[in-house]
Amino acid sequence: MNTSNIHWYDACAVDDIPKRGAVRLAHGSKTIAIFRSSDNKLFAIDDACPHKGGPLSDGIVHGDCVTCPLHNWRINLESGRAEGSDDGCVSTYPVRTSQQRVYVELTEVRDIGFA
Amino acid sequence: MTDKPQLVIVGNGMAPGRMLEYLLEQDSKIYDITIFNAEPRVNYNRLMLSSVLAGEKSYESIVTHDGAWYSDHGIQLYKNARIDNIDTVEKTVTTENGFQRRYDKLIIATGSAPIKIPVPGHDLPGVLVYRDLDDVETMLKASKVAKRAVVIGGGLLGLEAAAGLNEQGMDVTVIHLESHLMNRQLDKPAGYLLAESMQNKGIEVLLDACTESITGDSVVSGVCLKDGRFIPADIVVMAAGIRPAVSVAEKAGLAVNHGILVDDHLQTSNDDIYALGECVEHRGQCYGLVAPLYEMAKVLADNLLGGDSSYHGSTVSTKLKVSGIDVFSAGEFLGENHEEIVVRDAAMGVYRRLILSGEHLVGAVLYGDTSDSAWYLNMLKQKSDISQMRSTLVFGQSYQGGPDVDPTAAVAALADSAEICGCNGVCKSVVVNAIEAGNHNLDSVRSTTKASASCGSCTGLVEQLLTLSLGEQYQRAAVTPVCGCTSLGHADVRRLIQAKSLKSIDAVMQALEWSSSCGCAKCRPALNYYLVCEWPEEYADDYQSRFINERVHANIQNDGSFSVVPRMWGGVTNSKELRAIADVVDKYEIPMVKVTGGQRIDMLGIKKDNLPAIWKDLGEVGFVSGHAYAKGLRTVKTCVGKQWCRFGTQDSTALGVRLEKFLWGSWTPAKVKLAVSGCPRNCAEATCKDIGVICVESGFDLHFAGAAGLDIKGTEILGHVDSENAVEEHVAALLQMYREQGHYLERIYKWANRVGIDEIRQQIMTNHATRLAYLARFQASQKVAQHDPWAERADGNHHTHEFSVRMPIPQEVVA
Ligand code: SRM
Ligand SMILES: Cc1cc2nc3c(=O)[nH]c(=O)nc-3n(C[C@H](O)[C@H](O)[C@H](O)COP(=O)(O)OP(=O)(O)OC[C@H]3O[C@@H](n4cnc5c(N)ncnc54)[C@H](O)[C@@H]3O)c2cc1C
Ligand code: SF4
Ligand code: FES
Numbered sequence: 001m002n003t004s005n006i007h008w009y010d011a012c013a014v015d016d017i018p019k020r021g022a023v024r025l026a027h028g029s030k031t032i033a034i035f036r037s038s039d040n041k042l043f044a045i046d047d048a049c050p051h052k053g054g055p056l057s058d059g060i061v062h063g064d065c066v067t068c069p070l071h072n073w074r075i076n077l078e079s080g081r082a083e084g085s086d087d088g089c090v091s092t093y094p095v096r097t098s099q100q101r102v103y104v105e106l107t108e109v110r111d112i113g114f115a
Numbered sequence: 116m117t118d119k120p121q122l123v124i125v126g127n128g129m130a131p132g133r134m135l136e137y138l139l140e141q142d143s144k145i146y147d148i149t150i151f152n153a154e155p156r157v158n159y160n161r162l163m164l165s166s167v168l169a170g171e172k173s174y175e176s177i178v179t180h181d182g183a184w185y186s187d188h189g190i191q192l193y194k195n196a197r198i199d200n201i202d203t204v205e206k207t208v209t210t211e212n213g214f215q216r217r218y219d220k221l222i223i224a225t226g227s228a229p230i231k232i233p234v235p236g237h238d239l240p241g242v243l244v245y246r247d248l249d250d251v252e253t254m255l256k257a258s259k260v261a262k263r264a265v266v267i268g269g270g271l272l273g274l275e276a277a278a279g280l281n282e283q284g285m286d287v288t289v290i291h292l293e294s295h296l297m298n299r300q301l302d303k304p305a306g307y308l309l310a311e312s313m314q315n316k317g318i319e320v321l322l323d324a325c326t327e328s329i330t331g332d333s334v335v336s337g338v339c340l341k342d343g344r345f346i347p348a349d350i351v352v353m354a355a356g357i358r359p360a361v362s363v364a365e366k367a368g369l370a371v372n373h374g375i376l377v378d379d380h381l382q383t384s385n386d387d388i389y390a391l392g393e394c395v396e397h398r399g400q401c402y403g404l405v406a407p408l409y410e411m412a413k414v415l416a417d418n419l420l421g422g423d424s425s426y427h428g429s430t431v432s433t434k435l436k437v438s439g440i441d442v443f444s445a446g447e448f449l450g451e452n453h454e455e456i457v458v459r460d461a462a463m464g465v466y467r468r469l470i471l472s473g474e475h476l477v478g479a480v481l482y483g484d485t486s487d488s489a490w491y492l493n494m495l496k497q498k499s500d501i502s503q504m505r506s507t508l509v510f511g512q513s514y515q516g517g518p519d520v521d522p523t524a525a526v527a528a529l530a531d532s533a534e535i536c537g538c539n540g541v542c543k544s545v546v547v548n549a550i551e552a553g554n555h556n557l558d559s560v561r562s563t564t565k566a567s568a569s570c571g572s573c574t575g576l577v578e579q580l581l582t583l584s585l586g587e588q589y590q591r592a593a594v595t596p597v598c599g600c601t602s603l604g605h606a607d608v609r610r611l612i613q614a615k616s617l618k619s620i621d622a623v624m625q626a627l628e629w630s631s632s633c634g635c636a637k638c639r640p641a642l643n644y645y646l647v648c649e650w651p652e653e654y655a656d657d658y659q660s661r662f663i664n665e666r667v668h669a670n671i672q673n674d675g676s677f678s679v680v681p682r683m684w685g686g687v688t689n690s691k692e693l694r695a696i697a698d699v700v701d702k703y704e705i706p707m708v709k710v711t712g713g714q715r716i717d718m719l720g721i722k723k724d725n726l727p728a729i730w731k732d733l734g735e736v737g738f739v740s741g742h743a744y745a746k747g748l749r750t751v752k753t754c755v756g757k758q759w760c761r762f763g764t765q766d767s768t769a770l771g772v773r774l775e776k777f778l779w780g781s782w783t784p785a786k787v788k789l790a791v792s793g794c795p796r797n798c799a800e801a802t803c804k805d806i807g808v809i810c811v812e813s814g815f816d817l818h819f820a821g822a823a824g825l826d827i828k829g830t831e832i833l834g835h836v837d838s839e840n841a842v843e844e845h846v847a848a849l850l851q852m853y854r855e856q857g858h859y860l861e862r863i864y865k866w867a868n869r870v871g872i873d874e875i876r877q878q879i880m881t882n883h884a885t886r887l888a889y890l891a892r893f894q895a896s897q898k899v900a901q902h903d904p905w906a907e908r909a910d911g912n913h914h915t916h917e918f919s920v921r922m923p924i925p926q927e928v929v930a
Binding site: 007010011018021024027040052058060061062064067070074078104 | 295303633636723915916921
């Protein structure tokens with residue numbers, strides 16, 4: 001049985017992420033990408049393109065969007081939605097910074113088993 | 116003291132000043148008012164301190180409430196009286212030196228205090244802050260005797276301090292931690308323009324600069340940066356931010372987070388205590404500008420009079436008060452479904468960016484021309500529906516309501532004497548006369564008048580004049596723009612980068628009036644290449660503008676894994692190399708090893724995180740990156756040639772290896788593949804390569820412009836040379852010519868098609884001086900280009916964010 005719990009996680013230092021770049025976080029079976037835009041906004045989304053699962057953290061960041069490295073879908077980092085004529089969406093997570101650290105709010109999935 | 120309720124105010128800044136005006140306007144009799152202020156003076160307009168520092172205003176002229184005002188209104192003002200203690204049970208306040216006063220209602224308006232970053236040396240004499248009149252007086256005094264000032268912090272405050280000190284004749288350097296000035300209020304393009312304007316005033320601006328320490332024995336002597344730079348200074352002004360002054364409130368047991376917590380009535384956690392101004396935190400927000408404080412002041416005045424107003428937060432806007440620099444920002448720049456409209460006017464140094472969400476304006480950045488700022492701010496605050504004026508909104512208020520904008524209207528309105536071509540000093544009437552005299556196309560106008568013949572940036576204007584004079588008759592040449600962010604084609608962009616000496620992506624986007632704030636995935640890699648090619652030694656390659664393959668130097672695969680192809684010079688290998696590959700394959704359990712069509716070995720299905728370790732192992736036997744991912748030199752295929760083959764005429768293998776060693780590492784518009792065959796049987800398939808060499812008894816036939824991918828095309832003959840040295844010289848010169856002229860992603864055969872086979876032959880084979888000049892430029896560029904990107908990353912200390920997945924740590928509470 002799974003119980004969920006929402007927690008803030010300490011992900012990395014702000015300076016670990018280059019502007020217009022990303023770092024990846026392992027979270028359970030998922031990889032989450034945290035992006036930093038040229039004007040220092042931070043976004044956390046699933047690191048899997050809604051098209052065919054391409055690693056969005058490897059894309060080119062422009063404005064508040066990332067272009068997927070595999071087939072050039074453009075994903076809005078704020079909403080997680082594909083822009084233009086493409087249709088699809090990835091999960092987004094709240095991010096905040098404090099003392100130059102980046103925190104992400106993730107659902108903790110605890111496997112309780114047969115306790 | 117009367118029996119009226121006692122209203123006590125701690126702090127006498129701009130917020131309570133305004134609050135009192137609202138209060139007294141309504142009812143001046145209701146309270147007995149007492150104010151305690153730490154500063155030894157009456158209330159003044161803090162915003163205007165920058166004008167005092169710049170020498171434009173005197174202190175007297177910025178006083179807002181003088182002594183007479185307080186006595187006329189029966190207000191008791193204690194100056195130089197810092198409140199040290201609040202007793203919420205006895206309801207009293209006490210000053211530092213023990214003077215006590217009882218209150219019925221208390222307002223805390225302590226403002227905020229400047230942050231002094233605690234670097235070594237921060238408490239040396241000569242390290243100043245910028246908050247009140249005393250600070251201004253200290254700076255003015257210092258500027259009389261000292262020469263050099265460093266300002267730490269490139270925000271509003273730091274820039275105003277820098278401009279003021281500059282006016283006072285000091286040599287000023289601004290040190291800013293971020294990569295653009297005023298990064299909290301401005302986007303990068305506006306920040307870039309601002310840095311240019313500051314520099315034009317003679318103020319030096321250092322970006323991405325982190326202060327490590329302030330040096331000096333008894334007094335400041337300079338500032339050391341983390342990157343090792345040292346900037347000498349006689350005074351250092353810290354303008355690195357402010358912190359709400361909450362200590363008295365905290366000591367009194369009031370709820371405090373970053374600021375003093377208040378509800379919508381501006382009430383603190385204690386019913387009889389209100390807080391107002393910069394010391395307040397309302398709905399998670401602290402404000403550092405007066406407009407929101409004035410809104411709070413109005414709400415609080417009403418509540419003190421028994422009303423029930425509430426404060427809901429404010430939309431803030433900023434303007435920098437430095438003469439000659441107009442910059443404005445308001446609202447937000449991110450969010451769902453946001454759309455941006457950007458216009459730039461390079462000649463006027465104007466940048467305007469509007470951010471729209473649905474039918475509403477939600478943010479604006481204006482640089483250079485801020486005349487419409489109030490209009491935009493009003494629309495922002497009112498949440499006006501802008502759908503009717505969407506297409507003209509960005510041109511400002513004066514464009515609204517009139518007829519549709521005619522693109523030639525601006526040119527039509529120009530005076531006859533207006534200069535069209537800046538480079539050649541050609542004015543409008545000269546161009547118009549030339550058109551009327553029968554020059555009905557761009558080329559002939561260009562050759563008769565010289566307009567647009569140099570840097571070309573006025574080509575658009577000249578074309579508009581042609582349209583204006585000839586109407587429908589004139590057809591503008593269609594250019595395919597680089598992408599949706601510009602109307603310029605690749606050729607124009609390249610020409611202008613050179614002509615205008617544009618040396619950064621920001622500079623290109625502003626000077627060439629890009630219509631987006633930071634480009635897109637199409638134009639950024641192209642601009643990055645053009646800049647790398649044009650300024651090999653000066654331009655810092657922007658990795659974040661490169662496609663992932665070139666960013667991590669491996670080929671991304673359909674499942675997000677990567678493939679690794681080491682260079683095998685000319686397709687030649689040996690047992691040591693093969694053994695190293697075999698070991699790596701076993702050690703990292705690489706699922707597939709394949710011989711490529713380019714005569715080398717590909718290892719596929721590698722996890723990104725393993726790349727540096729694999730490169731390290733491969734590097735130990737001498738392997739370098741094969742650039743199998745690059746818009747750059749890929750492979751040089753060879754055949755066995757004279758050394759073994761019974762038909763071989765020259766040592767084609769050695770020549771191929773030599774060419775690959777000379778050319779590798781260079782970035783090119785699109786990929787470049789070579790081949791060298793030992794005789795016309797052509798086993799290396801040289802006649803379908805970008806550049807091919809066919810060895811013959813008498814020397815070497817040079818081929819180029821072949822293709823065997825999406826298009827199949829046999830090569831063209833470039834010419835014949837008779838030595839290996841000559842092969843190298845001609846091939847490198849040809850490659851450089853292509854590097855300088857090719858459009859991004861245009862293979863050699865397409866470029867050759869565009870500029871003409873004969874033209875290329877002429878420049879490379881016949882025109883010796885040109886060939887040698889290309890060769891020299893290629894060699895200069897190779898000096899910086901030929902370093903192995905794998906070796907750089909193999910130590911695990913470079914580009915680390917690319918190659919590791921982090922484990923996030925759960926937090927109990929987030930600070
Ligand atoms: C590995 C290899 C196939 C193989 O297993 O043999 C290969 C693999 C790819 N080729 Fe190729 N090409 C390979 C030799 C060729 C050849 C043959 C040659 O070089 O002699 C050609 C035809 C010759 C030519 O280029 O004209 C070739 C014409 C293409 C094209 C068409 C290019 C064109 O302008 O028409 C593309 C598409 C592109 O570049 O946009 C392409 C693109 C690709 C990409 C990079 C696709 C991509 O973007 O992911 C493939 C990368 C796979 C990977 O991750 O490793 N590959 N590709 C060969 C690597 C050679 C090497 O050692 O570097
Ligand atoms: C150089 C400069 C330029 C600026 N330019 C602009 C601008 O262009 N636009 C804009 O919107 N804003 C600007 N600001 C910010 C603006 O001045 C402030 O937002 C505003 O003054 C804050 O008002 P306040 O009443 O909250 O606090 P303040 O004006 O800071 O007043 C607080 C007062 O309380 C006193 N005090 C503190 N603690 C105690 C205590 N315990 N007991 C007694 N007294 C105490 C302080 O000495 C101070 O006099 C500028 C600020 C500076 C320094
Ligand atoms: S190119 Fe000619 S000489 Fe060389 S291997 Fe082929 S056949 Fe032999
Ligand atoms: S997987 Fe992202 S565009 Fe195809």
